[in-house]
Amino acid sequence: MAALQSLDPNTPLFAQFQERTGPVVLANTFVVPKERAEAFLALFRRQAEFMKAQPGFVSLRMHKGTAGSRLLMNVAVWESTEALATAVGNPEFQRMAAEFPDDIVSYPHVFERIDA
Structure with a gap:
């Protein structure tokens, strides 16, 4: 399973x-070894299809770092934290999450929009 790390140590994901x-x-930045990028993306696409079918899901986009970066970032919009938490807690999602290799690090964080 990928290692979960907090971008803000004062606010871990489950507190969010x-x-x-x-x-x-949900902005989730992954550090993925280059040799695992294709396998990671194949598994991520399976997870994404599952999440798209969950109540409260709005949209999802995956981004990759430039200049040979090992970073990938998923940006997913959900109707509520409750919908997101329910989807993440689903046993099927947890089973897929456990398939990620241990050398992948995930930095998930939940944000809400503010006017700039």
């Missing part, structure tokens, strides 16, 4: 799920 708000954006 307790905040009842929405819509929200």
Whole structure:
């Protein structure tokens, strides 16, 4: 399973799920060894298809770092933190998440939009 790390150590992902708000954006940055990139993306696409069918899902985009970067970033919009937390807690999603190799690091964080 990929190692989960917090971008903000004061606000771990599961604490963010307790905040009842929405819509929200899940920005998840992955550090993926170059030799695992294709296998990672194949598994991620399976997960994405599952998530797209979950209640409260709005949209999803995957991005890759430039200049040979090992970073990939998923940006997913959900109607609420509750919908996102329910989808992430689904046993089928957990089974797929366990398939990611241990040398992949994931930095998920939930955001809500503000006016700039």
